[in-house]
Amino acid sequence: METKTTCPYCGVGCGVVAQHDPRRCDTLAGVSGDSTHPANEGRLCVKGSALAQTLGHEGRLMHPRIDGCDVSWETALSEVASRLAGIRKRHGGGAIAGYLSGQLLTEDYYIANKFFKGFVGTPHVDTNSRLCMASAVAGYKRALGADAVPCCYEDLEEAELVVLTGSNLAWNHPVLYQRLRAAKRRNPLMQIVVIDPRVTDTCELADLYLQIAPGSDIALFNGLLSYMADKGRLDRNFIQHHAEGFDEALAAAQQEVPDIEAVAERCGVDAERLETFYYWFATRLHVVTLYSQGINQSSSGTDRVNAIINCHLAGGSIGLPGAGPFSITGQPNAMGGREVGGLANQLAAHMDYHTPGALDRVTRFWTTPGLVPTLPDGPGHKALALIEAIERGEIQALWIMATNPLVSLPDANRVRAAIKRCPLVIVSDGVARNDTLEYADIVLPASGWAEKDGTVTNSERRISRQRGILPPPGEARHDWWILCEVARRMGFGEAFNYRGVHEIFDEHARLSGFENDPQATPENGYRLFDISGLAGLDRNAYDALAPIQWPVNAGAPHGTARLFNNARFMTPNGRARLIAVTSSPAIQQPSHEARLMLNTGRIRDQWHTMTRTARASRLMHHRSEPFIEVHPATARAAGVTDGQVARLHNALGEYFGRVRVTTAQRPGELFIPIHWNNQFAHQARASALIKAVCDPVSGQPESKQGRVAMSPITAQWEACLLLGRDAPAPLEESDWWARIPQVHCQRWQMAGETSFDWQAWCEHTLGQAPTLWSEDGRRGHFRAACLQGGRLRWWLAVAPAGTLNPMLGEIGWLDDCFAYETLESSQRRRLLAGRAASSEDAGSTVCSCHQVGQKSIERAIANGCNSVEALGERLACGTQCGSCIPELKKLIAAQAEHRDEPVEQVSV
Numbered sequence: 004m005e006t007k008t009t010c011p012y013c014g015v016g017c018g019v020v021a022q023h024d025p026r027r028c029d030t031l032a033g034v035s036g037d038s039t040h041p042a043n044e045g046r047l048c049v050k051g052s053a054l055a056q057t058l059g060h061e062g063r064l065m066h067p068r069i070d071g072c073d074v075s076w077e078t079a080l081s082e083v084a085s086r087l088a089g090i091r092k093r094h095g096g097g098a099i100a101g102y103l104s105g106q107l108l109t110e111d112y113y114i115a116n117k118f119f120k121g122f123v124g125t126p127h128v129d130t131n132s133r134l135c136m137a138s139a140v141a142g143y144k145r146a147l148g149a150d151a152v153p154c155c156y157e158d159l160e161e162a163e164l165v166v167l168t169g170s171n172l173a174w175n176h177p178v179l180y181q182r183l184r185a186a187k188r189r190n191p192l193m194q195i196v197v198i199d200p201r202v203t204d205t206c207e208l209a210d211l212y213l214q215i216a217p218g219s220d221i222a223l224f225n226g227l228l229s230y231m232a233d234k235g236r237l238d239r240n241f242i243q244h245h246a247e248g249f250d251e252a253l254a255a256a257q258q259e260v261p262d263i264e265a266v267a268e269r270c271g272v273d274a275e276r277l278e279t280f281y282y283w284f285a286t287r288l289h290v291v292t293l294y295s296q297g298i299n300q301s302s303s304g305t306d307r308v309n310a311i312i313n314c315h316l317a318g319g320s321i322g323l324p325g326a327g328p329f330s331i332t333g334q335p336n337a338m339g340g341r342e343v344g345g346l347a348n349q350l351a352a353h354m355d356y357h358t359p360g361a362l363d364r365v366t367r368f369w370t371t372p373g374l375v376p377t378l379p380d381g382p383g384h385k386a387l388a389l390i391e392a393i394e395r396g397e398i399q400a401l402w403i404m405a406t407n408p409l410v411s412l413p414d415a416n417r418v419r420a421a422i423k424r425c426p427l428v429i430v431s432d433g434v435a436r437n438d439t440l441e442y443a444d445i446v447l448p449a450s451g452w453a454e455k456d457g458t459v460t461n462s463e464r465r466i467s468r469q470r471g472i473l474p475p476p477g478e479a480r481h482d483w484w485i486l487c488e489v490a491r492r493m494g495f496g497e498a499f500n501y502r503g504v505h506e507i508f509d510e511h512a513r514l515s516g517f518e519n520d521p522q523a524t525p526e527n528g529y530r531l532f533d534i535s536g537l538a539g540l541d542r543n544a545y546d547a548l549a550p551i552q553w554p555v556n557a558g559a560p561h562g563t564a565r566l567f568n569n570a571r572f573m574t575p576n577g578r579a580r581l582i583a584v585t586s587s588p589a590i591q592q593p594s595h596e597a598r599l600m601l602n603t604g605r606i607r608d609q610w611h612t613m614t615r616t617a618r619a620s621r622l623m624h625h626r627s628e629p630f631i632e633v634h635p636a637t638a639r640a641a642g643v644t645d646g647q648v649a650r651l652h653n654a655l656g657e658y659f660g661r662v663r664v665t666t667a668q669r670p671g672e673l674f675i676p677i678h679w680n681n682q683f684a685h686q687a688r689a690s691a692l693i694k695a696v697c698d699p700v701s702g703q704p705e706s707k708q709g710r711v712a713m714s715p716i717t718a719q720w721e722a723c724l725l726l727g728r729d730a731p732a733p734l735e736e737s738d739w740w741a742r743i744p745q746v747h748c749q750r751w752q753m754a755g756e757t758s759f760d761w762q763a764w765c766e767h768t769l770g771q772a773p774t775l776w777s778e779d780g781r782r783g784h785f786r787a788a789c790l791q792g793g794r795l796r797w798w799l800a801v802a803p804a805g806t807l808n809p810m811l812g813e814i815g816w817l818d819d820c821f822a823y824e825t826l827e828s829s830q831r832r833r834l835l836a837g838r839a840a841s842s843e844d845a846g847s848t849v850c851s852c853h854q855v856g857q858k859s860i861e862r863a864i865a866n867g868c869n870s871v872e873a874l875g876e877r878l879a880c881g882t883q884c885g886s887c888i889p890e891l892k893k894l895i896a897a898q899a900e901h902r903d904e905p906v907e908q909v910s911v
């Protein structure tokens with residue numbers, strides 16, 4: 004059987020076809036791209052393609068838990084309801100807080116917002132979108148009067164110039180990147196500019212790359228605004244009739260950066276390159292600027308967003324095909340959360356607390372016979388302020404849903420301390436273990452992707468159905484159901500009485516259209532977010548809902564691809580606003596103890612805190628361990644070498660990762676991934692090093708500009724330990740460790756200073772002496788394996804620090820050994836050699852879809868496959884999702900350089 008649904012990862016919002024066997028209720032037979040879905044037209048990236056491998060009941064949360072003990076739903080729900088009601092009675096609704104997520108479906112989100120704000124009566128409901136989209140939202144609101152993304156994906160294809168800034172699109176929105184690549188192939192005149200302090204795979208498509216100094220974005224775009232004015236490249240008509248604030252914005256820009264040389268100095272970029280960018284932007288109308296976390300996650304994030312939008316307004320590049328400032332969303336339903344009003348400063352359905360008449364309107368809408376909501380009258384605490392309120396003891400109960408704040412919030416160790424002292428912590432999640440669940444008093448098991456039913460909205464305002472295909476495991480329940488059951492037990496049943504998600508969606512659609520008159524002004528109730536055209540769908544019609552872009556109403560029954568083509572904006576006078584912005588000094592300044600600049604972000608194959616992507620072992624091979632990317636000069640100065648484990652530290656915390664020396668980094672700057680956490684490695688939470696400072700307008704934390712020191716760890720030995728299912732984990736025996744799930748075993752990489760008697764160590768730590776072993780004490784080598792009843796139980800290799808990984812190579816064949824009931828004698832003999840018999844070492848995985856390793860690719864190139872197409876034909880790499888094509892090109896270029904052959908330029 005096949006069911007169409009939507010990918011639960013990034014904001015591209017790809018349509019997926021799920022193949023399932025009705026006799027199997029724990030997993031899907033496979034997934035493929037939905038060729039009829041407008042976002043991806045059949046394409047999927049590696050993460051989407053591996054969705055089926057992330058399912059299965061193992062490691063899922065099956066039962067509600069109170070203080071660590073499994074309880075029935077009845078007990079859990081009554082306990083949650085009575086404790087929340089008690090706190091509300093004693094301290095008021097404001098002592099209760101919700102912390103939600105852009106990974107909830109719109110229906111869950113709508114119910115959570117209605118529950119907390121409408122009936123518990125607390126304004127303190129915020130979401131992880133605060134860490135992600137808050138600056139983009141605030142910037143759009145300041146400029147356009149509403150949080151409305153003007154563009155759609157076709158605009159990227161129709162543009163003459165695409166500017167990607169603060170976005171690693173190739174890794175983080177791979178299907179959009181593929182669409183852009185295809186568009187450029189069709190239209191070679193299209194130009195692409197990439198702006199990022201580090202060279203990423205996204206640069207592979209760039210005609211021009213600007214390696215700017217971190218945080219110099221405002222100077223860069225202010226320089227562009229001045230340039231457009233100087234060269235007479237403004238859209239005077241647009242500025243005069245549809246915008247305001249131009250003179251002030253230009254004056255601020257000119258004052259900050261009087262000429263291109265001043266910008267070049269601020270940004271650390273060659274003036275000639277800058278001028279090329281400025282010339283391209285100023286002479287083209289069809290320009291899309293796409294931005295993401297490199298812009299948003301900053302103490303000046305909102306100003307950065309407005310510096311970009313200013314240039315689009317000054318040049319009139321908005322509201323046209325192939326033009327506009329395009330904030331690309333991260334999470335699958337970041338947009339849905341914004342639509343229901345999930346942020347602490349929003350009320351509901353694109354109405355804020357201060358929107359004239361909004362409080363009264365929402366109160367009337369949510370009133371049911373005999374039950375009137377008790378809405379708070381002003382905004383609540385944004386995420387970081389919420390943590391401070393917990394520290395002050397003002398928040399007595401916190402309900403966390405679909406997010407892992409102990410890993411993702413800045414100053415993560417402080418967050419842990421705050422949450423530890425909060426009297427009641429409720430966590431709804433789908434997995435049995437994560438860093439946040441460890442501090443929950445009450446744990447509620449939530450259904451997950453392929454089980455949940457509802458809608459999500461992607462980056463281009465397109466609403467798609469996510470369909471429930473499998474039954475939730477154990478006693479897991481949908482988030483909206485859990486909320487409604489608690490609401491009922493708190494006496495709000497009348498307002499939370501739904502027969503299914505279609506009724507919730509219907510209410511949400513009706514609220515969006517309630518007293519929303521497009522002929523009126525925004526002060527008189529007009530909101531752009533209007534899906535009243537989707538109200539009244541019954542269960543079948545809702546289930547059949549095809550992807551559609553809002554607004555959907557009487558005036559636009561088939562949805563709306565682009566906004567503002569009439570140049571009427573959502574401000575009181577209908578004009579868009581340019582905002583005068585100037586750079587302010589970085590808040591996180593270098594100190595004697597912490598000189599290096601720390602940038603944090605994502606890798607291609609992992610999703611956030613790895614609770615789902617680490618379940619697919621094929622996604623563990625591209626980058627297997629936490630790492631630190633560093634320029635060669637900086638590495639030398641710090642005394643660290645490539646492949647070694649190093650430690651980053653500052654006053655807030657520490658981070659361990661394997662050093663990757665690369666000229667992709669600017670000297671003095673480091674990049675680390677955000678994904679690893681206590682479940683997968685020793686001290687590898689990036690956010691433990693990030694200070695809790697945020698943008699004053701949006702409240703979004705500055706996650707990309709930390710300050711740290713780096714030092715080598717003094718490891719004597721390194722070990723690779725493979726553990727079968729029933730073998731005990733090696734706890735805290737080493738100075739550093741990382742756990743890398745494989746298909747049949749768990750791989751532990753460890754390093755330490757104090758040497759052990761390894762035979763005794765095995766007996767003591769792994770509970771059993773080795774069956775086979777070999778030792779070379781002089782060289783510091785030890786190999787051992789333990790077989791039980793013919794079956795491999797564990798396998799261990801120890802070597803001096805820095806020598807182990809190159810020696811081991813690919814260990815896929817060893818992983819396979821754990822699958823056999825009995826190992827044959829030839830297999831046993833090879834165990835200690837640590838090498839497969841015939842198969843050649845494939846090297847680290849480059850193509851995750853077809854599991855093709857770097858060494859195999861290099862061999863194929865050496866044998867004459869010197870194009871991406873030829874490699875694809877020989878090894879199939881790069882032929883499915885295409886995410887590895889930039890890496891394939893680099894490998895081809897590297898070998899050609901080695902042979903001194905001319906190659907097509909790859910770096911720009």
Ligand SMILES: Nc1nc2c(c(=O)[nH]1)N[C@H]1C(S)=C(S)[C@@H](COP(=O)(O)OP(=O)(O)OC[C@H]3O[C@@H](n4cnc5c(=O)[nH]c(N)nc54)[C@H](O)[C@@H]3O)O[C@H]1N2
Nearest residue numbers: 169170171175217218295296297333334604605607610611
């Ligand atoms: N594979 C994968 N894809 C994902 C996710 C994931 O976890 N894994 N998460 C999703 C989510 S929620 C989000 S929000 C998106 C995020 O998507 P992106 O924003 O693309 O992700 P990041 O890697 O956080 O940061 C983007 C780039 O900003 C650059 N940068 C840092 N500082 C500056 C600066 O001062 N100026 C400029 N111009 N650039 C700077 C970084 O070097 C980095 O390359 O990805 C989504 N997609």
Ligand SMILES: Nc1nc2c(c(=O)[nH]1)N[C@H]1C(S)=C(S)[C@@H](COP(=O)(O)OP(=O)(O)OC[C@H]3O[C@@H](n4cnc5c(=O)[nH]c(N)nc54)[C@H](O)[C@@H]3O)O[C@H]1N2
Nearest residue numbers: 131134135405406407411431432433449603611612614706
């Ligand atoms: N230093 C630094 N920090 C960052 C960032 C950065 O770039 N640098 N990026 C920030 C950004 S943009 C983001 S979006 C955040 C992401 O950070 P988080 O939101 O903390 O990360 P996730 O791993 O996505 O957490 C989602 C949790 O919800 C669970 N879950 C999944 N689906 C469901 C569901 O349907 N219901 C329930 N109840 N639970 C579910 C998952 O198992 C997981 O535990 O990190 C932010 N933090």
Ligand code: SF4
Nearest residue numbers: 010012013017048051
């Ligand atoms: S680009 Fe990849 S992760 Fe994003 S929605 Fe599409 S398949 Fe999912």
Ligand SMILES: [Mo]
Nearest residue numbers: 134135333334
């Ligand atoms: Mo995000």
